[in-house]
Amino acid sequence: MAADTAVVPALRADSPDGSAADNIFRQFCRYLAVAYLLSAVGLSGAIAMSTDVVPVWWTAASVLSIYGSAAVMFATSFQRPDIERIRWAATVLVIGYGLTIATWPLVWNGDQLDAGHGMWFTQFNGFVAATAALILRMRWSLPYLAYVVISVQFVNEAVRTPAYDSSVMTEIAWSFCLSAMPYAVVVAAMRSGRILDATRKRSVRAAAEAAASVARAGERSRFDALTHDGVMSTLLAAARLPMSEALVRQAVETVDKLDVLASGANVATEFGIETALAEFRGATGEIDDAVRVHASIAPDISDQRYPGDVVRTMSAAAAEALRNSVRHAGPDARRRVDVAADNDVLRVSVSDDGVGFNPKSVPGNRLGLAVSIRGRMEQLPGGKAEITASPGAGTTVSLSWKRP
Template sequence: MFVRFVSIGYLCYLVLLVPAIVAQAQLTAPWWTPVAVFAIFGSGAALGLESFRSVTRIKRVAAVNALAYPVVVALWFVAWNGAPASPDDSLWFTLFPGVASFAAVAAWRPRWAVVHMLVAVLLAQSANHVVREAPFSSFLAPDLAFALTFCSLFLAAAVVALGTGRTLDDTIATTHATAAAAAAAEARNAERERFDALVHDRVMSTLLAAARRAPQDSLVQQARRAVDEIDELRAGTDIRTRIDAGTVLARLRSAATEVDEDIAFTVRVDPDCDGTPFPPEPVSVTAAAVAEAVRNSLRHAGSNATRTVDVDIAPRRIAVQVVDDGKGFDPDAVDPHRLGLEVSIRGRMRQLDGGRAVVESTPGAGTRVMLSWQEPAA
């Protein structure tokens, strides 16, 4: 966003300065003006275009643009033919040295951007000084003071703006990492509880039975069940933790009605689901995403909006749609840093193997959040 602002600044200056560029071309060798326009404004346009293509190359393009300005101004002294300029006009490139220093802010550390500004202003105002006839040639000191003061204010604002942006990016990245760590910790706790229960209910009871010299047949069966459950836990196929379609439906309904107890709930369950168990993780993740979708609808759809949850359960598949007829919004205009939509809905489902989340909405036409999970093929 920052380099787009810089690129737009170059475009505005180009439009405003075309008459001056054409008029002052007679002061230099024929090659200098097209080279200068291409190097300064061309690299400025490339900087804006690069922001839509590759974030990783922005700093390099910004550095090229920042260096182009002092190089072009230095070449002006070589290309100048000695003709004086009008005392009422400044050389066209002396009107925006700060814009090039903005590109330097994007490319380098602040201290080097300050050095760039000092060099750019000194070169530009020196050119303005030598091209003028007396008595206007004595204005170098006040011109330098004004240009440095003017550019310094905006350069400082640019440094603060980029620093604030970096802080915001770091904060958002930390928040996402914290949310992911919390989810991982919750999963580890659940796994630890399962393991503790297995150790207590199977392993320790088997060892205790062996210590008490229980009948060999029952002891062997008990030990075999303990070993089988340990294998299931290790392979992630613990059948006892899987739940049936009715329980899946109950959890989804509970997640939605805990947020909005008046929400309409429609259900379609494939008859083939009888006896087909579902793993608990996609059920809990989908239920949490449903709750967040309903919560978002309550907050943003409007007081008169109505909401429905449509659940479709099939073997090895869960699909849920949360629909409202409220205000709606433009999904492309939503800040990607909004945690409710990006982390609590899309992020949850994206981290789920086989999970998917799609948000469809139009201003004034309501919102549809589609959540689905398909068990991957073994």
């Protein structure tokens, strides 16, 4: 028996190119790396001038840790989807810049620069604060922003000649305003990326759970239909009729179908028009081998393919309609099965001229109509079942499917 369970598949909520947060991180690293490298060109004179007040080796080490890391950031930003190398380069840059500020007082020789801009590394602290916002949460990146903004102004206050002196607090306030803008943009963008990723994961999980629910409902419908068509019919026949080869064959086929359902085997495939007709003939022949299937095939559809679940579902519903006719239409009723095939369209009609019935008088919970015929067809996108009958005028069950 098919278990009433469904496994939610392993989810991959991110895109093949990485999550939204990762893509935002990569783009910002690329833009910031370009800004760093352009600043290296613009500040080359200031870098050379700074060797008058600090050792050359210290300047070289600082330039390498900052601009070398920026070059690595730029190069690795084109590698997808992994961002760990970019993250490492950005981390080295942020740490290197912090160490540059922290060690500057230790290597400064006490001389001053006759330059209004001060030390070269004080000119792009806003870029570094934005880089810190990429790799650190706000509770860490915000103190880092305050550290670099305040520290570089005291460095400039110490190294510039008195001719360029200005209020330190004014410089700090101005620097903070300029640095806070790119920092805030990065923080907001990264937060939006994380929210988008979380929303995407929730949506994918909800879709997977909905699909699992549909799969469980489908399994229940298949089991209900098989129980009615096979198990109940076989048991009723065994109780009412003498043992026969047909009854044994029906019992064996029912057990085989239950085994397939229990195994969860995926038998989905496609049918050409001839194999589809063979499926209809086989399904109805199991019920009444005296009834022929009359086919009406549109021209030029020899290459038409129909989904396997559509053909099997319609053949099972047609077989159930024929079984109902055999049971209820009366001993003198004549039966007919018609199949019409066209491009992306299948129609099956099972009709008899028997005693008929009033469809409105049939309870909705009758499995023969509700599950084995209507329920089956409603499971198919594009499927429909119509039952036309009246007392004394026979019954026609019309099944149709049109590719959505």
